[in-house]
Structures are given as structure tokens and as C-alpha cells.
Amino acid sequence: MERTKPAVQGNSHLPFGDQQDAPYYGWDILSVKQFSLEDLTYIYAVAHELREIVARIGGFDLLKGKILANLFYEPSTRTSSSFTAAMERLGGSVIPINEVTYSSVSKGESLPDTVRTLECYADVIVLRHPKVGAAQEAADFARKPVINAGDGVGEHPTQALLDLFTIFEELGGVEGKTVTLLGDLKNGRTVHSLARLVSLYDVKINYVAPEILKMPPEIMQEIGARGVAQTEFEELDAVISETDVLYVTRVQKERFEDEAEYEQVRGQYVVDPALMKAAKEKMIVMHPLPRVGEISMELDSDPRAAYFRQMEYGLYTRMALLALVLGKA
Amino acid sequence: MERTKPAVQGNSHLPFGDQQDAPYYGWDILSVKQFSLEDLTYIYAVAHELREIVARIGGFDLLKGKILANLFYEPSTRTSSSFTAAMERLGGSVIPINEVTYSSVSKGESLPDTVRTLECYADVIVLRHPKVGAAQEAADFARKPVINAGDGVGEHPTQALLDLFTIFEELGGVEGKTVTLLGDLKNGRTVHSLARLVSLYDVKINYVAPEILKMPPEIMQEIGARGVAQTEFEELDAVISETDVLYVTRVQKERFEDEAEYEQVRGQYVVDPALMKAAKEKMIVMHPLPRVGEISMELDSDPRAAYFRQMEYGLYTRMALLALVLGKA
């Protein structure tokens, strides 16, 4: 397991009275691959505690005086808002940077220079970038912690972490559960990261996808090497009844050459109340959102529909990560 | 009078130690139609107190730990900045969302889904949207309070509330006053809402507009049914001397087919020092801004020019509304 190096080790610019010996202090969050079982247990304990604090008093001043540079080279209202709220609920402040492309960068500034400028102002950098490897490049140059909020088709580790936290909070844990991933399993970084993460535990994974959008064999091999049972399906009906976690993703029209084929797949994979009759009473339906039809709105009032609660777990997960890398949890 | 339902009644997600029995706690602010005389009196008492606090100490921590999602599908620097400042002067934080169209929404996400995501992060949502009825739709789905900051040609209730608050603060009340509305009375949601709101009181209303931009008869009927005297004019000279509140709006070129007609109307309705010689010594000139020539800059130093103070009253009105719907006033 490659663990990302502490980003600010021995850095004389960053004391601010932090607990420098706190676990995860100064960490970069770049990939789900950097997390061990112990890490996850620790992070989720913090996230759970933060959830309770938010429910009780809304927020508190743990990160007062700290500043997050929220650096988005691509727009993403959801992720950007989630990190903003996470920082603000902990009493910290945010520098919102959404229009990067119209600015310095369009004058030809490199990512390392932009990051080294922003860390002069901020204490932690959240980066969304269209290029695979951008977060690693930023972390290589930054003295302060970098959190990857999605780098192209690469990784989006905080999404995977919040997905798993959702399962923990909703079902009490992931051990022994059957996780069914549905939709475009070929192109979705979300499902790749989640599959990797749950395979640290004793789970069973089902993949339900049309032939052309199957889970890539190299990821299945990686997961199989950990002894996790994996089965592939083309129909959801076959597995809905045994599923504890149904993770739905969007199937994009652009992936299909034949529109008729797209329409057929799309129709097949809609999760609606009729389908849910075959599902367990205690299970959850998840989705990274936005959805555009693959889960019917009629399902929203079903207690098993966990996708909006999932957004809320994202808040607590990101609060935990910010607190940890800043040495405050 | 249809009063908007409490948005968060019995909602277990929202306690945070709020006074759940506080009046207006959890209310949506969607339309001026939802306010009774008693509501207005209460809101303006709070707004007046907040005005005094701001004058004395700038702000305080009434909404500390609370987060506002400022969701603007259309740009509006003025309204967006006003809500941001209102939240910040009360010690709260803001998630600014200005570029919605480039983001999730362009991926096809529905307004209800966007709103249900944002309320996972925030405590109250301010919504500006180009579509009539958008605020109501958002409120139907949201558990947390929604404040309408303008939905197309529909409503912009906080504008009307701040307009009336301006009259209260500047003239000591609206009872017995003569309110003259000037300009494009056909298309302006601002004057429609204000006319409705002042007609709750014993006032006299003058409408001054060119033939093609007259106040719509259905609104005049609605107001007439409350026993309010209304008179229509084409010339401002006829009524300036009896006017207590002159509310000026912009006449847009695009409304006219004949440019010569536009130029004539435009010239006729300019409020300048010459015209103001005929006005009372104690009266006010208001404008929702931005202006583009309908009030001459020479008038700015006239104490009766209340349009910039009007912006400031907007701050206190919005502070009051945020405090009220969050159960803190």
C-alpha cells in the first residue's frame, strides 16, 4: 500500500499551534489506494462524531482561523459546495476559485506555480482538475495538504470515502454485505474506487452492466486477488433480492453507437418502486448524483432511497478529512 | 391569504438548538401574498432593531454556525451581495453558487434534486431562477426554508418587503401616504408586488405610465377590491406635488416598436432637480436600481433621494428574514 507522504513534514511555515504529531496531519488525500483498514476505521470514527455534533449544534470552531483554497478547474457545484460547507461548519474560511481558466492559467501559469501561490494564502488546497495525475503533481510541489476532488478519469477519493461511510452509517458496517454496482461500470471512476475500497472488507460484489460497459478486467483482477467474490450480470432482476447496497450510476448516451441499443439499456436499468418490491426491506439504494432518469422520483420517499442522505454523509466525511489533514482531530 | 406552510415542521434533521416555536421558524418566503399586516409589523420591528445593531456594532453572531446556500441561476450582483452580507453580518456563512448553468444542471439535474442536495450542506436556501414558480417548486421538495430571490416575471418578495421597509423608516409609516409609481408598470414585478403590499394599508396610489406600459387591469382590480384609491396618469407633473413616495422604474427601449415614441417617453419621465422643485419637502424618491438615466445623477445629493439608502434597508430586511426563518429572532 503506497501511503502518501506527509505534505508538510518539518515545515516551519505551518505550525499555528497545531498538534503536529496528530495522525494524518499534513497528509495529502490523492487516491483511495492510500487507505488501510485502520485508516478507514479512524476516519469514519471522526466523521461519525462530527455527524453527531452537526445534528446537535450545527457546527463548531475546530478549524477557526484556517483557510481552504477551493481550486476548481472544472465546475462541480456539488463537490465544491460540499467542501465549502465542510470548512464553514468547522469554523474555517474558504477562498472560492472557480473561474481559473479565465485567469492566471489562461496566461500560461503552470499548476505547480498556481498551487505554490495559493498555499501562501491558505492552509489546505482542494483541487478539481480535468487531467489525470494533476492532484499528485500539485502535491509534489505543495508544502500544504492537497485533497484530490477529482482528476479527470483518474481518482475522486473523497467520493469513494463518503460512499463507504454511507454504507457504514446506514447498514452498521460493510462486512458480509452484497454490493451491487449498476450501470456504466467501464467509465465510472466512482464505481472503480468504491469497488477497490469495499474489497478491503469481506464482501460480495455484483456487477450489472451492458456488454459494452462492463467493469474493466484489470480492476476485477486487482479485487479478485484480495479474495473477494465477484459476479457479472446483464440483468438487475437476477440480483436485486440478495443486494444490500445497490449503487446506481448513469449510463450516458454518448457511450453508444446505436441509439436503439442505448434506449434498451436505459429502460432496463431504471430503478423504480416496481423493481424495489423484490428488494430486501433493509437495504439501500445509492447514487453519486446527478441522476437523469435511472432512479425514478417515485422512489424518493422510500426509506431505502439513501442518495440524498449520501450527500449529507459526504459533508461529514469531508469535515473529517479537513480536520485530520490540518492536525485537529 | 395563503400563508406558506412551515417548511421544516417536525423535521428531525434541523434542531441545532433552535427555538422551534419561534414565529416564522422554518417558513418559506415565496410571495408577498403570504404576509399579513401583523407579519409585516413583526418583520419590520426585527429589521429596525437589526439596523440599530449594525449602526452600533456592525454585526453580531446571531446565526453563527448557520450556512446559507445562495443559489443563483441568473446573475444578480445586487441581490446576491445583499443576501451574502446579510448572512455574514449575522455571523453566518455562505455557499455562493453562481455558475449553476455550467455545472450539474447542464448535466440535466432537476431543480428539486439540486435543492435537496444543497440542503444537505446548508440551513437555508436563497433561490434566483428565470422560471416562474421555481421557488414554489423548490420549497415543495425542500425540508429547509427557501427564500425566493426572484423567479422570472413572477415574484421577488424580498424586494417588495425592503421597498415598504424603506417607506416605514424614511417616512415613519405608510398610512395616509400617496404613493406614485412611475415608468414601466406593465412588466415590472417590482411595482406589482409593491402595489399589492402597500394596499394592505390606507394609501392612495398614482400610476404614471405611457399608454402601452400601464398597470395591468387585473392587479388594479385586486387592489381596488381592498378599497384603495387608484388613479392613472400619463404625466408626472400632474401628481408630483402631492406625492409622498415616488417609485421610479426603468422604461426599456425593447418595449417600444417605434423608437421615436420611446425617446419621447424616456425624456418625459426623467426625475431631475427641476421636477423636484414641485415636490414636497418631506417625501422620498425610490428606485430598485440599476438606473440608466431615469433619475439624473444631480439628484443624488438631494436628501429626498432615497435609492441608495433603500439598498441599505434591503440589508436589514434580509437579515430579519434570515433570522426569522432560522428561528433566531
Next chain:
Amino acid sequence: MERTKPAVQGNSHLPFGDQQDAPYYGWDILSVKQFSLEDLTYIYAVAHELREIVARIGGFDLLKGKILANLFYEPSTRTSSSFTAAMERLGGSVIPINEVTYSSVSKGESLPDTVRTLECYADVIVLRHPKVGAAQEAADFARKPVINAGDGVGEHPTQALLDLFTIFEELGGVEGKTVTLLGDLKNGRTVHSLARLVSLYDVKINYVAPEILKMPPEIMQEIGARGVAQTEFEELDAVISETDVLYVTRVQKERFEDEAEYEQVRGQYVVDPALMKAAKEKMIVMHPLPRVGEISMELDSDPRAAYFRQMEYGLYTRMALLALVLGKA
């Protein structure tokens, strides 16, 4: 020396318990020309103290309850982020206004009206505008302090102030130093302002530029009138060994009619480890950033490379200016 008038003298809207007799309270920051030696000494004493506070505890609540309107008619991530962080590290809040052109302004609102609206919400206005003189125009109409964050080819006083502060902090002072300005000295407002500012002290200035990008004679005359020694060069080699401060700027391709000439100039003026062998051991290399090749990345690890630290000094300089004009330092 023309000193900018106090912006809020006798203003009854602004008390908030401020120390109204504090030096610089209510000042506009419009031009480097408004600063005397005494002013600079005072400002840098405050900036230095703030630097130590940030190093020790990250920030504090000096400007709690105060609001900055960050009004950018042109995008500038660097400057905008720097002011945002400065305000937040002092416990204040920010109204970010980046998309002005798409908003009220595109409806034809004048700068004075926009500024008079924003000061209803905020306590201080930072303005970036493409038009020379825009900051002065804003200040003429505003009751609250205006800070010029760049008005076209006009001034960018806070950049010059932070540049000089960098020299003070890195070299212990500027008296007796040799300052070499390199690159496009004709069009760069940055080098014009810095040259003016250092000429208040006993310094020697070298200008290194290609023939067509030389320092304008009127600025050299202004500086010469203060008795400062100035020498012009076309080659950097001639002066690198005696230089205490090497201030590098970008040479833009667009300035040249002949591309071959551009390529030659560009190659000649690259600051790299080879060149730095001839430089003093104790000297600094500065750059306003962004750079695009005129300083090689290999130099970044050289302790004399001060350009990223320069960004950090910008934070402290802007914190000091905000605190001063708000009467809190």
C-alpha cells in the same frame, strides 16, 4: 505629495466603535504616490507584526464583523485570493463579485452606482477594473474606503507595496541596495510603481530591457529628480554580480513585430542557475507572477528565489492595509 483624502470623514454611517482617530482610518489606497516614507515605515511595521501573528496562530479576530466587497471587473485569481485570505485571516468576511460584466453592469449601471450600492452592504471595497482612473472615480463617490487592486495600465499600488515589503523582510531594508529591473520596462505598471517607491530611499537602480521595451523617459526623469542613480543596460550579465534585488518581469510576444527578435530577447533574459552563479550569495530574485519561462523552475529551490515568499508578503501587506483603513491597527 498628494495624499488621498479620508474617505469617510465625519461619516455617521460608519462608527461601529472604530477608533476614528486611528492613522489611515478611512483612507483610500489608490496610488503609490500617496505614500510618504513615514507612511511606509508605519504600514510595514503593522505588516511585520501581522506576519508574526499568522506564523504563530494563523489569524485572529481583528476585523470580525467587517465585510470586504471584492469587486473584480477583470479576473485575477492571485490578487482576488490574496485579499480574500487577508480579510479572512483577520476574522472578517468577503462578498466575492467576479462576474460583474454579466450582471448589473451589463444592464448599463455606472461604476459610481455599483460602488454606492456595495458600500451599503460592505465596510471596504477592493476594486479591479480595466479602465485607468476607475479606482479614483469609485473613491470620489464612495463613503467607505476603496482599495485599488489594479486599474488597467494605471496603478496597482498594493503590488508595489508588497514588493517593497518583500525587500524589507528579506534583506532587512532597501537603503544602499542595488535594484535591477528586468524585462518589459515600458509597459509594466508593476515596475513603474516599484521604481517610484524605492526611489524614496537611497538606492541605485539598473534597468535591463531590449531597446523597444525601455523604461519610459518621463518616469526616469521623475526618479532622477530625487537624486537616484539610474543606469540602462541591454544585457543582464553586466549587472547581475552587483545586484541585491533582481526584479524579473515577463516579456510578451505581442510587443514584438519580428518574432525572431522576440525569441532572441526571450532567450537572453532567462534567469537560471547558470546565470545565478555570478550573483551575490545574499540577494533575492523577485517576480510578480505568473511567470512563463523567464525564470527557470530549476531556480525554485535556490534560497535566493523569493517569488513565492513574495506572494506571502502580499498577504501580510494587504492584511495591514485592510486593518489600517478600517481603523483597527
